[in-house]
Amino acid sequence: MSMKKDPSVWEGFKSFLMRGNVVDLAVAVVVGAAFTNIVNSVVKGLINPVVGAIGTKNLDHYSSCLSATCKGGQGIQILWGSVLGAALQFLITAAVVYFLMVLPMAKFLARQEARKKAKEGAHEVVDVTELEVLKEIRDELVARRGSRYGER
16 A cells, blocks of 8 residues: 655645746736836826816815814815825726726637637538438438338
């Protein structure tokens, strides 16, 4: 009776790291971090100046005061400009990811699936035709056999 040796923790960890998913995830994190800098630059360099044409260039300056006065560090301020800036960054990031990554990948996968179905459909047509031919051959053989037996 031989005992199966369990892989060591190090071997398991190594196989985990070498799986494609972990490498893909690491690449995605690095690209995502670089992409965040691009989005921040777009918001600061393009969106904020456009908003600045209406009001202030820095969205963090948009706020509302809940107390009677908000001077210095006193009072309760709602910094809705910061929330607006974060929402714009999120929308820009989501739009770029959707239109440049998700949508093209979905179209690519749909084309691949259509090609696969077309190939399968072509095989089915051939199979159906072959089946019909085999049925005809069977029917012909039965008819010949019947005519041979009927002549006796």
